[in-house]
Amino acid sequence: MIKYDNKSIYSTKRLLFETHAPMLTINKTGLLTMEAIDIWRYTFGFEEKIIIDNDPIIEIEEEKIIEYNVYNIDFDELINNTDKEKVIKMHKYFQSVEPTEKNEYTGIFKDKxxxxxxxxxxxxxxxxxxxxxxxxxxxxxxxxxxxxxxxxxxxxxxxxxxxxxxxxxxxxxxxxxxxxxxxxxxxxxxxxxxxxxxxxxxxxxxxxxxxxxxxxxxxxxxxxxxxxxxxxxxxxxxxxxxxxxxxxxxxxxxxxxxxxxxxxxxxxxxxxxxxxxxxxxxxxxxxxxxxxxxxxxxxxxxxxxxxxxxxxxxxxxxxxxxxxxxxxxxxxxxxxxxxxxxxxxxxxxxxxxxxxxxxxxxxxxxxxxxxxxxxxxxxxxxxxxxxxxxxxxxxxxxxxxxxLMGRDIFSDSEGLAILSDRSWITAKGKYNSVNKTFTKTTDEEVDEEYIKNINKIVNQKFSMSSLILDTNYYKELGI
Structure with a gap:
């Protein structure tokens, strides 16, 4: 079992000042604190800090033709044609997300x-x-x-x-x-x-x-x-x-x-x-x-x-x-x-x-x-x-x-189940966001970098799901 601090994502400071995660905040600081935070944010306003994964987009090797489940969206053009800060951050995020590949299950129920x-x-x-x-x-x-x-x-x-x-x-x-x-x-x-x-x-x-x-x-x-x-x-x-x-x-x-x-x-x-x-x-x-x-x-x-x-x-x-x-x-x-x-x-x-x-x-x-x-x-x-x-x-x-925040089950993407308090499960183990512990479910060694990365992914999925509602994002995309 790994005791993991994870200050970069769910530290008390971030929960109080940068992240909207009521259930996790209640578990860590108590109901009265969360109510006080809600009153403060309602009175003075609050904008959640958006963390964008800037990992490079994976390029497709010429000798291996891979089809992805994607639309033809020119995110660069969209970024250049808006001055909405949140929307720009969202464009950059979704541009960086690796899509799932089409696979042997694609279309097996077509027209059924x-x-x-x-x-x-x-x-x-x-x-x-x-x-x-x-x-x-x-x-x-x-x-x-x-x-x-x-x-x-x-x-x-x-x-x-x-x-x-x-x-x-x-x-x-x-x-x-x-x-x-x-x-x-x-x-x-x-x-x-x-x-x-x-x-x-x-x-x-x-x-x-x-x-x-x-x-x-x-x-x-x-x-x-x-x-x-x-x-x-x-x-x-x-x-x-x-x-x-x-x-x-x-x-x-x-x-x-x-x-x-x-x-x-x-x-x-x-x-x-x-x-x-x-x-x-x-x-x-x-x-x-x-x-x-x-x-x-x-x-x-x-x-x-x-x-x-x-x-x-x-x-x-x-x-x-x-x-x-x-x-x-x-x-x-x-x-x-x-x-x-x-x-x-x-x-x-x-x-x-x-x-x-x-x-x-x-x-x-x-x-x-x-x-x-x-x-x-x-x-x-x-x-x-x-x-x-x-x-x-x-x-x-x-x-x-x-x-979408979920992934095609039959794709080669890593399986991930996310609980409402931002705890999560993968094939490698289970992370408890409240006490910051990771419990392995296999013999494979799991380092803190892996836990940090999944926490980042989970945090981004919560943020982007919320922002899709707040910004009417699909309309911004014109799809």
């Missing part, structure tokens, strides 16, 4: 269908061969991810969706997804697929205006239908929580039999807390299916909610097969966050990992399932911000990998 699901409260513990057989089948076939991490950010489910659908790190202290409704989002999920002639619907079986999804999801190109703007005419929206299975029943007709391919998004709600049998409609509905389990009441109630989600997935697979679309559809399922309605003790009743561990609590399951894919185990460290660029590469979409 996609169903992308952010699943409320979904977790590795929800995958059980006997309790949730459909989820078990999907999680253990096709692409099997052993090192997927789903970090929890302050705006909970909305931030979980944001990372998956936008590919950026949420800005601390604001509702990031809501903010995107007012800026240009050309790399948003729906817009990217609509450019390719896809039908792109988004569905949610709860209130359409909650977290301002009615405007944020529309702005990333989704034809968004939820309870309150149309879905209530198709299903019962008066339960709490509502049924994922009923949502599937009510919505597949919107897209499944169309001639053009579809890229459909679902935000589920059946798995929502609280996990009990007296205030949770989905837990009560499936109570008989879990009453003989040898777990605490809360864990049984949690499984009951996930059974409803499992039923929804079983129905979805059936509907796709009936329509003759199953073999030509990739289904992606990611959690919004771990089920924090359960205590660590309750999670550990059924988890294979120690969920009280800072890092293992976020170590969970990502599903990418297609009925025709051969099984492939992916051990690379990945997280939710990697999903969007991975999907774009799999579908052969033209995008610029430098402009």
């Amino acid at each position: 269908n996609l169903i992308f699901i952010t699943a409320e409260g979904f977790d590795a513990i929800a995958v059980d061969e006997n309790i949730t057989p459909t989820l078990y089948k999907m999680a253990n076939n096709s692409y099997i991810f052993t090192n997927y991490y789903q970090p929890l950010y302050p705006v909970s489910t909305s931030d979980g969706e944001y990372m998956a659908l936008v590919g950026l790190i949420p800005k601390e202290g604001v509702w990031s997804f809501e903010r995107t409704a007012k800026i240009s989002m050309p790399l948003g999920f729906g817009k990217m697929f609509k450019k390719e002639g896809y039908t792109s619907y988004g569905f949610h079986n709860h209130t359409s205006t909650y977290y301002s999804r009615d405007i944020s999801h529309k702005n990333i190109g989704l034809n968004f239908i939820a309870c309150g703007n149309g879905l209530e005419k198709k299903m019962n929206c008066k339960k709490w929580p509502n049924s994922d299975k009923e949502m599937i029943e009510a919505t597949t007709s919107y897209y499944i039999n169309k001639d053009e391919p579809f890229a459909t998004y679902y935000m589920t709600v059946s798995g929502h807390l609280n996990y009990n049998f007296y205030g949770n409609n989905m837990a009560s509905r499936n109570k008989k299916l879990v009453e003989n389990l040898k777990y605490s009441t809360a864990v049984k109630a949690y499984y009951a909610t996930q059974i409803e989600f499992d039923k929804a997935m079983a129905l979805l697979l059936q509907e796709l097969e009936t329509a003759g679309k199953l073999d030509d559809t990739l289904i992606v399922i990611a959690p919004d966050h771990y089920p924090y309605g359960l205590t660590f003790k309750q999670l550990n009743e059924v988890s294979k990992l120690d969920r009280s561990n800072k890092f293992e609590n976020y170590h969970t399951t990502l599903i990418m399932y297609n009925s025709k894919l051969e099984n492939q185990v992916i051990d690379k460290v990945v997280s939710s911000i990697d999903i969007l660029p991975t999907i774009y590469n799999l579908y052969g979409l033209e995008f610029d990998s430098r402009l």
Whole structure:
């Protein structure tokens, strides 16, 4: 274990005067100090110091032709034609980012269908061969991810969706997804697929205006239908929580039999807390299916909610097969966050990992399932911000990998999972930003320069994600 000071990035001085990192600042200096800092910054103004990596851009060797996932952006011209200091720094940063290469996975799902699901409260513990057989089948076939991490950010489910659908790190202290409704989002999920002639619907079986999804999801190109703007005419929206299975029943007709391919998004709600049998409609509905389990009441109630989600997935697979679309559809399922309605003790009743561990609590399951894919185990460290660029590469979409904070999972880039307090995980180990310790997970020697470099990368990703919101940067690029 290395005790690492890292004064250049997260010293107390930088947190107080140069860096906007509320969660890390609270952990290091206390809540009252952070509140005082907020008041000071609100009163007198604050501009975060931007640190640009000035490493030289890698030149492509002539004898080796490599294709990258990039747009043809002339950053030098953009720099010369603006006087906006922040934007100039951003241009220099994104110009310096190494893009991901196109690879053997590029375009293997070109013109195929996609169903992308952010699943409320979904977790590795929800995958059980006997309790949730459909989820078990999907999680253990096709692409099997052993090192997927789903970090929890302050705006909970909305931030979980944001990372998956936008590919950026949420800005601390604001509702990031809501903010995107007012800026240009050309790399948003729906817009990217609509450019390719896809039908792109988004569905949610709860209130359409909650977290301002009615405007944020529309702005990333989704034809968004939820309870309150149309879905209530198709299903019962008066339960709490509502049924994922009923949502599937009510919505597949919107897209499944169309001639053009579809890229459909679902935000589920059946798995929502609280996990009990007296205030949770989905837990009560499936109570008989879990009453003989040898777990605490809360864990049984949690499984009951996930059974409803499992039923929804079983129905979805059936509907796709009936329509003759199953073999030509990739289904992606990611959690919004771990089920924090359960205590660590309750999670550990059924988890294979120690969920009280800072890092293992976020170590969970990502599903990418297609009925025709051969099984492939992916051990690379990945997280939710990697999903969007991975999907774009799999579908052969033209995008610029430098402009998203995640990386194509199937590229040769180093795997990196970033937690909300700026701690991180790579294949070499885990860095705790609060106590500044690095714990190796391999026998490979890791020096302080490596830790310093990853900290710099993490800090830049937070800064650039925030600035993209603040400056309407994609509009500045003209993409």
